[in-house]
Amino acid sequence: MITLRTEFKKIKRKKIGLTMCALIGVQFAWLLWSGSRPNESERLQGWIEMLHSLPLISVIMMPTIMSVLASRLADVEHKGNTYKLLHTLRRPGALYHAKVACGTLFILAISIAQFLFIIALGYARGYAGHPDWNYYAAAFALNLACCLSLYLLQLLLSMLFFNQMIPLVAGLGGSMLGLILMYIKMYSFLPWGGFLSAAQAAMDWNPETRIVRFYYREFSPVELCAVAMIFVWIVGFYTAGRILFARKEA
Amino acid sequence: MRTSYMRAVKAESLKLKRSPVWLAFFALPLISAFFGTMNYKLNTGVLKSEWYSLWSQHTLFLCYFFMPALIGTYCSYLWRLEHTRHNWNSFLTTPLPVSVLYLGKLTQAVRVSILGNLWIFLLFYVCGRFAGIQSHFPEEALEWFLCGTLGAVVVCCVQLLLSLVIRSFAIPIGIALAGGILGLYMTTHGYGMHYPYSLYCLGMRANNPNMEIRISTLIVNSVGFMVVFAALSVFYLRRHEITAN
Numbered sequence: 194m195i196t197l198r199t200e201f202k203k204i205k206r207k208k209i210g211l212t213m214c215a216l217i218g219v220q221f222a223w224l225l226w227s228g229s230r231p232n233e234s235e236r237l238q239g240w241i242e243m244l245h246s247l248p249l250i251s252v253i254m255m256p257t258i259m260s261v262l263a264s265r266l267a268d269v270e271h272k273g274n275t276y277k278l279l280h281t282l283r284r285p286g287a288l289y290h291a292k293v294a295c296g297t298l299f300i301l302a303i304s305i306a307q308f309l310f311i312i313a314l315g316y317a318r319g320y321a322g323h324p325d326w327n328y329y330a331a332a333f334a335l336n337l338a339c340c341l342s343l344y345l346l347q348l349l350l351s352m353l354f355f356n357q358m359i360p361l362v363a364g365l366g367g368s369m370l371g372l373i374l375m376y377i378k379m380y381s382f383l384p385w386g387g388f389l390s391a392a393q394a395a396m397d398w399n400p401e402t403r404i405v406r407f408y409y410r411e412f413s414p415v416e417l418c419a420v421a422m423i424f425v426w427i428v429g430f431y432t433a434g435r436i437l438f439a440r441k442e443a
Numbered sequence: 444m445r446t447s448y449m450r451a452v453k454a455e456s457l458k459l460k461r462s463p464v465w466l467a468f469f470a471l472p473l474i475s476a477f478f479g480t481m482n483y484k485l486n487t488g489v490l491k492s493e494w495y496s497l498w499s500q501h502t503l504f505l506c507y508f509f510m511p512a513l514i515g516t517y518c519s520y521l522w523r524l525e526h527t528r529h530n531w532n533s534f535l536t537t538p539l540p541v542s543v544l545y546l547g548k549l550t551q552a553v554r555v556s557i558l559g560n561l562w563i564f565l566l567f568y569v570c571g572r573f574a575g576i577q578s579h580f581p582e583e584a585l586e587w588f589l590c591g592t593l594g595a596v597v598v599c600c601v602q603l604l605l606s607l608v609i610r611s612f613a614i615p616i617g618i619a620l621a622g623g624i625l626g627l628y629m630t631t632h633g634y635g636m637h638y639p640y641s642l643y644c645l646g647m648r649a650n651n652p653n654m655e656i657r658i659s660t661l662i663v664n665s666v667g668f669m670v671v672f673a674a675l676s677v678f679y680l681r682r683h684e685i686t687a688n
Binding site: 207212215216219222223226253254257258260261264265268356357358361362365366368369370372373374376377400 | 464466474478479482489505508512513516523613617618620621624625628
């Protein structure tokens with residue numbers, strides 16, 4: 194707890210919260226812009242469509258947002274060259290846990306803000322009925338898990354490399370890969386494809402009639418494996434980060 | 444002035460020596476080209492405009508979302524060298540005008556952007572041939588390249604200013620990604636020519652290769668943005684007391 198509190202003290206005036214708000218604000222602006230004047234049929238499908246739009250936006254932005262968050266938290270140590278000092282006061286494991294916990298709190302706040310926003314937006318636009326809470330709860334939990342897996346990957350890279358260009362480029366490359374994979378299959382076993390695998394809604398577009406229909410996905414066994422893979426990545430990245438950080442020469 | 448400029452460029456080149464920062468400009472277009480070509484081959488029934496269809500597949504996501512962020516990464520790296528340790532002291536006491544020092548950084552950013560653009564076009568040509576497109580390579584490609592490069596220089600100027608003012612490495616990259624996304628909105632609403640992050644995509648015709656744009660407006664606006672952002676950067680360097688870390 195003390196280490197976590199110290200972590201927040203270290204990032205005081207670093208404006209990490211403000212940066213996250215600004216980046217999530219762009220996501221909100223995008224959601225506001227896409228479908229700002231829904232017609233009757235769009236209002237009927239509105240709640241399902243939200244669960245299709247959010248993963249699409251997340252797959253583009255979240256890997257980079259997570260790389261920015263991880264880089265900001267790790268860069269404090271790189272710039273101050275404080276690893277050696279901190280290791281003498283605390284076990285490396287404790288320091289790593291504090292960084293993970295600090296980032297997780299930010300991610301939790303981001304995910305809550307995202308879902309509160311889409312629910313408020315849905316009501317403001319007058320979507321028919323209410324959100325299907327089971328699907329929304331599943332989408333929230335999986336969105337959180339995807340963000341966490343990407344954050345752990347980025348934290349690992351940001352801690353290991355002094356040159357922050359490497360983790361940031363990995364984040365950008367991941368965003369691109371995730372986005373492109375979305376056009377090939379509705380699931381992916383890569384960490385950046387987690388948002389896609391976990392999407393609760395899918396779209397059916399009829400080229401003849403040009404009518405778009407959204408529906409809740411029924412996951413096939415392979416798709417469920419892809420969803421499970423998100424948790425495998427979390428465990429893998431956490432373990433790798435813990436071991437590599439503890440072994441890292443200060 | 445010319446000698447000073449050459450010295451500044453040479454100094455920047457030395458700072459970047461053996462640094463694998465150019466690898467990102469190599470890797471991301473490669474991912475985009477590979478999957479873009481694959482998608483084109485899988486959908487030749489719908490994508491019938493051969494080179495033009497392939498061009499959209501290669502550049503749509505790359506130009507809107509990732510190229511501004513990639514240029515932002517490079518610009519952040521250029522200033523990070525000064526932001527770390529006591530390098531501002533040596534940078535600002537160099538016996539060269541700050542405008543020349545800035546031009547040295549800008550030249551590096553522009554150089555890597557041009558090389559990145561050349562790589563995108565080379566991949567486009569090679570993938571087109573591999574995809575079995577038999578028609579002639581579009582003549583407009585040279586115009587796309589030149590206009591796209593102009594737009595990339597604007598992004599370089601904006602990102603150099605952001606990375607100069609914001610000491611963090613990551614935040615300007617996040618801003619570049621957000622800027623690229625907002626650029627999509629601006630372009631679709633007809634304000635693309637007046638928004639710095641949209642000029643690159645408009646120049647490259649990433650959204651629609653058959654799109655007609657007013658080249659004169661693109662050039663005037665690009666030069667205008669370049670002058671404004673470069674002047675702001677030099678002004679900041681001259682007036683603001685930058686302390687070494």
